[in-house]
Amino acid sequence: LQIDYTAVSLVAPEKVHFKYRLEGQDGDWREVVNDREVQYSNLAPGHYRVRVKASNNSGVWNDDGAFLDFSVAPAYWQTNWFRALCLAALLTFLWALHRLRVQQLRREEAKFREAVETMPAIAFIARPDGYRTFANNRWLEYTGLTIEEAMGTGWQAVIHPDDLKRVLEKWDASLASGAPLEYEARLRGVDGHYRWFLTRAVPIRNPRNKTVQWCGAATDIEDRKRVEQLQSELAHVNRVSTLGELAASISHELKQPITSTMLSATTGLSWLRRDPPDISRASGGLERIVNDCKRATEIIDRLRSLYKKADQKREPIAVNEVIGEMVLLLRGEANKNAVSIRTDLAPNLPIVMADRVQIQQVLMNLMLNGIESMKDTGGVLTVTSKPGKEGQVQISVSDTGVGLPPEKADLIFEAFFTTKPQGSGMGLAISRSIVESHGGHLWAAANDGRGAAFHFTLPASAEGVQLAAAEAQTGGLHS
Numbered sequence: 001l002q003i004d005y006t007a008v009s010l011v012a013p014e015k016v017h018f019k020y021r022l023e024g025q026d027g028d029w030r031e032v033v034n035d036r037e038v039q040y041s042n043l044a045p046g047h048y049r050v051r052v053k054a055s056n057n058s059g060v061w062n063d064d065g066a067f068l069d070f071s072v073a074p075a076y077w078q079t080n081w082f083r084a085l086c087l088a089a090l091l092t093f094l095w096a097l098h099r100l101r102v103q104q105l106r107r108e109e110a111k112f113r114e115a116v117e118t119m120p121a122i123a124f125i126a127r128p129d130g131y132r133t134f135a136n137n138r139w140l141e142y143t144g145l146t147i148e149e150a151m152g153t154g155w156q157a158v159i160h161p162d163d164l165k166r167v168l169e170k171w172d173a174s175l176a177s178g179a180p181l182e183y184e185a186r187l188r189g190v191d192g193h194y195r196w197f198l199t200r201a202v203p204i205r206n207p208r209n210k211t212v213q214w215c216g217a218a219t220d221i222e223d224r225k226r227v228e229q230l231q232s233e234l235a236h237v238n239r240v241s242t243l244g245e246l247a248a249s250i251s252h253e254l255k256q257p258i259t260s261t262m263l264s265a266t267t268g269l270s271w272l273r274r275d276p277p278d279i280s281r282a283s284g285g286l287e288r289i290v291n292d293c294k295r296a297t298e299i300i301d302r303l304r305s306l307y308k309k310a311d312q313k314r315e316p317i318a319v320n321e322v323i324g325e326m327v328l329l330l331r332g333e334a335n336k337n338a339v340s341i342r343t344d345l346a347p348n349l350p351i352v353m354a355d356r357v358q359i360q361q362v363l364m365n366l367m368l369n370g371i372e373s374m375k376d377t378g379g380v381l382t383v384t385s386k387p388g389k390e391g392q393v394q395i396s397v398s399d400t401g402v403g404l405p406p407e408k409a410d411l412i413f414e415a416f417f418t419t420k421p422q423g424s425g426m427g428l429a430i431s432r433s434i435v436e437s438h439g440g441h442l443w444a445a446a447n448d449g450r451g452a453a454f455h456f457t458l459p460a461s462a463e464g465v466q467l468a469a470a471e472a473q474t475g476g477l478h479s
Helices: 080-118 137-143 154-158 161-177 222-245 247-272 279-307 319-336 356-373 427-437 462-473
Strands: 002-004 017-022 030-032 037-039 046-055 066-072 122-126 132-135 181-188 194-205 211-220 314-317 339-345 352-355 379-387 392-398 441-446 452-459
Touching: 122 137, 122 194, 132 154, 137 154, 137 181, 154 161, 161 181, 161 194, 181 211, 194 222, 247 279, 314 319, 314 356, 319 339, 319 356, 319 379, 319 392, 339 356, 352 356, 352 452, 356 379, 356 392, 356 427, 356 452, 427 441, 427 452
Parallel strands: 339 379
Antiparallel strands: 002 037, 017 030, 017 046, 046 066, 122 132, 122 211, 181 194, 194 211, 314 352, 379 392, 392 452, 441 452
């Protein structure tokens, strides 16, 4: 911006001085001699006034001077209308983007609902607090509830009364921790009958890792439950029939502590009848009686647990302890067939979560098979335990009998396959199903020398692995 100015002098125009000031921009007056113009640049939009004063050749200033008012218009991008236009364009873009996203979400929701409505499993959606907000048609068709009845906590009405408390406890635990949910429970159908379902639910989280809803599905496992029940009944029959065959050996095993008890009691009475009574020796006899009674009680307890028909119960068990129980129970059968039982048990093994009776049954089947293979020649039956791979525990039963033909290594685990004249062909098949139901594996192999070896693994519990590691570091000493 350039502003020109001048002044009239009839005496000496060249001696006229000027000074100027742009109000709001220049702090002081600027004095010049020969210049007749002033230039400004980069002025912000607005209204301005420039003042100019002149002096004659005598140095007398005209205090009034002259002024010029002018305005600087803003660039188009600085105008309000342009800003309003940009804001409108931005809002239009955001609205269009929002509508596009809404349409995408609606299409995805429609696809999801279509998939959920057509899936054969029961499906549901719940709020972060567990309040049901959606149930698919399969749920409504099976239960006979209306959509209104199934919402909220209405779904609890179809849970079997014996299962409801356990289900709610698992739900509350998952809601509190945010961990995925899984449980088995019986659901009442529209016909009034209950069927077993496996329910799984997972939390859906937002980018801030906050749970916004739960999505779940329930799968009918009634047939699986019936198969498990049949397997359990078959395993019980197998145990009872096997123990029936061992009746003579078990009675002999019980006869030993009973005979020892009688002998100790008779001897103790004789010591007490002396004059004076020999209390010290009689006391020793009583201690032997107590030990023999404990031994007989242990044998009877093992028999009762194997004869008993009960639901599966997974509990922490020490593998070496179970092996010791079965060695005690089968020692008589082994002695009858001139078979010696040896054990090689690793210390500090982790605890496993298993059904104690079922693991006893597996060991009994494998040990009896080994004894059977050596009944004509005698031999050695070796039971070992050691840490397996990936936190598992491995148990092995090997014999020095007739051995295992390679071509029959897999066939022996098939139901009704047997090499014994009086065998049922179910022992190994049941044993494998028991081990696999525990998450383990059972296999057979030729022994290093003579005979055959059977190995099976059981997964250790997480707590058991940590405890075993701690005991190994401290030499197995703990209070």
